[in-house]
Amino acid sequence: MTPTFQQAVRTALKDAQLQTALDRGTTRSYNARLVAMAETTDAAALRRQARLARERALNRLPELLEELERNVIANGGHVLWARDAHELNQHVIALCKQHGVRRVIKGKSMVTEESELNHALEAEGIEVTESDLGEFIIQLAGERPSHIIAPMLHKTKEATARLLHEKLGMPLTDEPEAMTRFVRGVMRQKYLEADMGISGVNFAIAETGTIVTVENEGNNRLSISAPRVHVAVMGIEKVIATWEDFAVLVQLLARSATGQRLSVYNNLISGPRRPGEPDGPEHFYLIIMDNGRGRIFGTEYTESLACIRCGACLNACPVYQNIGGHAYGWVYPGPIGSIISPLLLGPTRAPALPYASSLCGACQAACPVEIAIPDLLLKLRRDLVQAGDPSLGWRVGMRVWAWMFRSPRLYRWGGKLAAWLTRLLADRAGRVRRLPPPFNGWTESRDFPVFGAPSFRERYAKRLREAQHADGVNGAH
Amino acid sequence: MPFSEAEMPERLPVTRLAPDEDLKARFVSEAERVRAHVHCVPDAQAALATLRALLTTLQAQRAVVWDEAHLPVRGVVALLDALGIARVEGDNHAVATADVGITGADAALATTGTLVLASGRGRPRMASLLVPVHIALLTEDRIVPRLEDYIAAQRAQGLRVFRTSSNVTLISGSSRTSDIEMHPVFGVHGPLALHIVLIENLRGEMPAA
Ligand code: SF4
Numbered sequence: 001m002t003p004t005f006q007q008a009v010r011t012a013l014k015d016a017q018l019q020t021a022l023d024r025g026t027t028r029s030y031n032a033r034l035v036a037m038a039e040t041t042d043a044a045a046l047r048r049q050a051r052l053a054r055e056r057a058l059n060r061l062p063e064l065l066e067e068l069e070r071n072v073i074a075n076g077g078h079v080l081w082a083r084d085a086h087e088l089n090q091h092v093i094a095l096c097k098q099h100g101v102r103r104v105i106k107g108k109s110m111v112t113e114e115s116e117l118n119h120a121l122e123a124e125g126i127e128v129t130e131s132d133l134g135e136f137i138i139q140l141a142g143e144r145p146s147h148i149i150a151p152m153l154h155k156t157k158e159a160t161a162r163l164l165h166e167k168l169g170m171p172l173t174d175e176p177e178a179m180t181r182f183v184r185g186v187m188r189q190k191y192l193e194a195d196m197g198i199s200g201v202n203f204a205i206a207e208t209g210t211i212v213t214v215e216n217e218g219n220n221r222l223s224i225s226a227p228r229v230h231v232a233v234m235g236i237e238k239v240i241a242t243w244e245d246f247a248v249l250v251q252l253l254a255r256s257a258t259g260q261r262l263s264v265y266n267n268l269i270s271g272p273r274r275p276g277e278p279d280g281p282e283h284f285y286l287i288i289m290d291n292g293r294g295r296i297f298g299t300e301y302t303e304s305l306a307c308i309r310c311g312a313c314l315n316a317c318p319v320y321q322n323i324g325g326h327a328y329g330w331v332y333p334g335p336i337g338s339i340i341s342p343l344l345l346g347p348t349r350a351p352a353l354p355y356a357s358s359l360c361g362a363c364q365a366a367c368p369v370e371i372a373i374p375d376l377l378l379k380l381r382r383d384l385v386q387a388g389d390p391s392l393g394w395r396v397g398m399r400v401w402a403w404m405f406r407s408p409r410l411y412r413w414g415g416k417l418a419a420w421l422t423r424l425l426a427d428r429a430g431r432v433r434r435l436p437p438p439f440n441g442w443t444e445s446r447d448f449p450v451f452g453a454p455s456f457r458e459r460y461a462k463r464l465r466e467a468q469h470a471d472g473v474n475g476a477h
Numbered sequence: 478m479p480f481s482e483a484e485m486p487e488r489l490p491v492t493r494l495a496p497d498e499d500l501k502a503r504f505v506s507e508a509e510r511v512r513a514h515v516h517c518v519p520d521a522q523a524a525l526a527t528l529r530a531l532l533t534t535l536q537a538q539r540a541v542v543w544d545e546a547h548l549p550v551r552g553v554v555a556l557l558d559a560l561g562i563a564r565v566e567g568d569n570h571a572v573a574t575a576d577v578g579i580t581g582a583d584a585a586l587a588t589t590g591t592l593v594l595a596s597g598r599g600r601p602r603m604a605s606l607l608v609p610v611h612i613a614l615l616t617e618d619r620i621v622p623r624l625e626d627y628i629a630a631q632r633a634q635g636l637r638v639f640r641t642s643s644n645v646t647l648i649s650g651s652s653r654t655s656d657i658e659m660h661p662v663f664g665v666h667g668p669l670a671l672h673i674v675l676i677e678n679l680r681g682e683m684p685a686a
Contacts (some may be wrong), residue, residue: 021658028659041489049488055480075640133665134656150656157657176657180665187666191607192569208639218606218652218667225602225644226569243628243636244488251491251589251624258655261492261589262624264511265667266647273643276598278566280643302479 005352008327013445018154022324025153029315032259033366040255050252051370053245054306061297064206064239065288071209075271077284085115088289092117092198092231093124095285099229101126101195107213107220108132109200110309111233111289113145113331114344117198129190131219133183140167146325146333148311149257154324187219197223197281201234202253202308204286205246209270211286212246214253216264224269230281232269236293237305249308252368256310292344301376304339306369313363313373319356328353335363335373339380347384354380393438412457419451426450490625492588500587500620505675507590511650512663513671521550524614524676528553528579531672532560535610537577539563544599548581549616549679566601578604578668582615583638584630588623591649592673595642602644611668616679 003011012018037043057064069079082088088111096104104126106112118128118139130139134151138144141163145151152160157176164170170182199220203212211232213220224230240246254260273280296305314320314334325333329350330341338353354377357363363373390398404410425432432448434440442448454462494503505515516531518524532540540562545554557564565571580600584593592613596602605611621627624647631638638645652667664670 025659028655039493040491041493045486045489046491048486052483052485055483059478059480059482071640075643131666132656133654137656150659152656153659155657157660160657176660176662179657180654180662184664184666188573191666192573205639208636210639216652217654217665219665221602221606221644221646222666225606243632243639244625247625247628248488248491255491260511260649261507262586262591262647262649264649264652266649268639268645268647269643270639270641270645271643274597274641277596277643278599278601279569279572279603280596284643298479 005327005329005350005356008329009323009445012323012327017156017159018324019322021154021156021159022321024156025147025150026315026321029150029258029311033256033312033315036255036259036261046248046252047368047370049248050308050368051306053240053249054308054369057240057245058237058297058302058305060241061236061239064241065236067206068204068209068239068286069288071206072211072271072284072286073209075209075284076274077209077271077286080285080287082287082289082291084291085289088112088115088233088287088291089117089120091285091287092233093120093126095229095231096121096124096126096196099195099283101229103127103190103194104129104196104198105190105194105223105227106130106135107197107199107215107223108135108151109198109233110148110331111200111235111291112198114291115289117233129187129194131187131190131223132215133180133217133219136183136187137163140164144326144331147314148309148332148334150311154326191222191226194223194227196229196231197225197227198231198233199224201232201238201286203246203249204234204239205243206239206241207243211269212250213267213269214250214263214265215267216258216260218265221265221267224267225280228281229283229285230269230272231285231287233287233289236288236290236297237307253308253310256312256366256368296340296343300379301339301343303371304336304343304376306371307336307340308369310368312366312368313371316362316366318358318360318362323356328356335377336371339373339376342380347380347387351384351388354378354384397438415451415455415457419453419455422448422450423453488625490623492623494588494622500622501617501675501677504585504587504590504620507588508650508673509590511590512653513590513650513673515673515675517675517677519676520678521552521676524550524674524679525552525556527674528612528614529556529560531612531674532556532562532577535577537562537610539565539575540577540579541565541572541575541601541604541608542579543581543601543604547597547599548579549614549676553579553614569603569607572601572603572607575608577610577612578606578608579612579614580604582613582619582673584627585615585620586622586624586627586647587620589649591624591647593627594646594648595638596644596646597642602646605646605648606667608668610670610672612672612674614674614676616676618680 147153272284
């Protein structure tokens with residue numbers, strides 16, 4: 001049985017290796033983004049532009065998808081539509097059969113994580129190799145990615161070295177350089193042997209039918225250039241209108257994701273190899289998948305479809321920084337995952353996620369397309385409460401809370417009582433380590449602060465009195 | 478429509494660039510920042526001399542090369558022959574045995590240190606991809622300030638290149654990864670090293686892809 005969110009969090013917090021890896025990884029990326037955004041012409045104006053580019057695309061989503069399809073076909077490619085993850089996998093399997101494919105090499109794609117394509121292909125006897133360094137190591141370990149752009153962020157270099165040593169006989173080392181070189185050697189042969197390359201899509205530019213993959217390693221370009229068949233898979237929301245929109249989005253993506261000015265390789269792919277071209281795939285297929293996105297489109301959650309998957313909100317999130325990606329339980333972790341996982345899977349499959357946030361707003365401040373993540377989380381919480389059947393305790397509790405907050409006298413009285421109680425429960429260092437039920441949930445993973453004295457209301461009343469007094473004195477002049 | 482149509486503010490380029498800034502100097506410093514090796518040479522003859530020196534140092538034996546018509550200097554093939562370097566082409570397995578790839582460059586973007594390469598007849602993708610070392614021959618007149626300018630130039634030509642080349646690639650430095658603890662490592666699956674021979678006093682007469 002898969003663990004609940006709370007269980008997964010507890011495990012993650014106790015995992016010392018994970019904590020080290022998270023500290024190293026999220027701090028580096030967080031700082032890199034700050035520096036890279038600060039050196040632009042005007043970070044705020046650029047984020048607005050990027051946001052508007054995404055809004056324009058979503059406003060015309062159906063038309064743009066049709067325009068994209070027409071232009072991909074004009075470039076000599078094929079377009080297939082998938083209503084859901086299952087259909088996506090069926091399309092790929094059918095293409096493998098049609099082209100006699102036995103080995104597949106894959107560039108990074110979150111959509112195929114959604115559909116668990118690797119399992120589906122392996123069940124058909126087709127060998128699948130992930131070519132991105134991080135994805136490859138995750139695949140070796142039999143794990144799932146824990147970050148949108150840094151899939152093995154949860155792994156320390158020591159654990160990586162041990163894995164490569166055990167599975168592939170790499171001499172032990174703690175140098176990332178040596179490990180990288182070793183994997184490069186392993187992967188060379190895979191590119192040459194593969195019959196089909198599968199990639200994700202970062203942007204699909206409707207006006208010329210071009211798909212863009214953004215990467216640093218070169219594995220993606222190799223995976224889509226060396227085999228005879230290239231299959232690119234995308235969610236319906238990836239389409240954008242123009243090349244000018246691409247220019248701003250791709251640069252903010254690189255800066256927000258890794259702090260680079262541009263990623264090392266931006267592969268702009270327009271169909272298969274053209275007549276006369278000496279290399280490149282003979283066949284190009286673009287599979288466009290809905291898988292729940294159409295249900296989000298047009299609702300108050302539409303802006304979650306503007307996400308360009310840069311991962312900045314993950315790195316900025318104090319919750320993600322502490323629990324890592326796996327605890328979120330599905331493909332998309334972090335703040336944006338807490339929104340799209342329940343929306344794509346249905347609210348009951350990920351009920352804890354909208355609550356996995358302190359609503360501090362660090363995610364929204366980091367987001368290059370200005371997604372109002374805390375607002376969306378609150379709306380999801382509202383939906384959960386409205387749809388669910390809250391427990392008796394919850395209902396009574398909320399009633400009592402509402403009743404107390406409606407009466408100034410009760411409110412003051414309750415505040416005094418609470419302040420007195422926290423002082424009573426505090427340890428010598430002035431912290432409340434354990435609250436009595438029903439409040440003990442709070443202190444399971446954090447302290448509760450002791451109420452300050454005098455209270456705000458007392459201080460405010462005193463100030464008011466003094467001000468009135470001063471006024472009175474002044475007035476006598 | 479999910480969003481109200483907002484008035485589009487004037488587009489702002491992403492990167493800063495002083496009005497009097499030297500594009501070549503900026504390109505060189507940005508490219509070196511992302512671990513490309515830039516060799517500035519005054520003319521075609523010096524470019525061939527630099528190429529010869531690089532190939533000799535690498536002890537190259539087999540090369541994947543763009544057709545000479547797509548390179549900005551003549552004499553590359555003769556140079557390879559003189560050095561006894563075989564040209565490999567065709568099948569990926571054959572190309573994989575090459576120890577160097579030599580290409581031209583359709584454009585360069587100064588503020589990001591980027592090369593733009595379009596695929597086409599006589600322009601194998603693999604020359605910039607499946608080789609341990611990629612050498613690009615670039616003429617200075619191909620340097621534009623930013624990605625935005627390159628796109629504006631393509632727009633002026635009806636975006637033709639994006640309809641006719643199956644793969645236009647923007648290459649910014651040496652292949653790299655940050656997957657292990659976000660620690661940057663250079664030389665992953667793409668070329669381990671990128672050399673750019675930047676030719677100052679030459680107009681690139683390459684035909685379009
Ligand atoms: S929500 Fe924003 S910050 Fe988070 S991954 Fe998406 S684009 Fe990046």
